[in-house]
Amino acid sequence: MKITKKQLKQIIKEEKAKLMEMPMGERFSHGIFNGNYLYDILVDEIEDYLQTQEDQSAPGILTRSEIDKMREALMFALENIRDDYS
Numbered sequence: 001m002k003i004t005k006k007q008l009k010q011i012i013k014e015e016k017a018k019l020m021e022m023p024m025g026e027r028f029s030h031g032i033f034n035g036n037y038l039y040d041i042l043v044d045e046i047e048d049y050l051q052t053q054e055d056q057s058a059p060g061i062l063t064r065s066e067i068d069k070m071r072e073a074l075m076f077a078l079e080n081i082r083d084d085y086s
């Protein structure tokens with residue numbers, strides 16, 4: 001499943017609204033602050049990507065450079081979220 005920037009903004013807006021309704025102590029244990037939640041969002045995209053790769057010498061495995069590119073993309077996304085929502 002692919003998520004557009006518009007959809008991501010909507011998800012963030014909805015999550016923020018939910019967080020604002022929670023008591024302060026519970027806010028950082030919810031959704032977007034939970035590693036398992038974020039893993040679940042990303043895992044389908046990673047599996048789709050791996051299935052499209054022609055190099056099947058190591059099927060189902062991300063290379064070091066692919067992981068570095070993902071880290072770069074996630075940092076870019078977080079910076080955009082910071083800019084848009086803070």
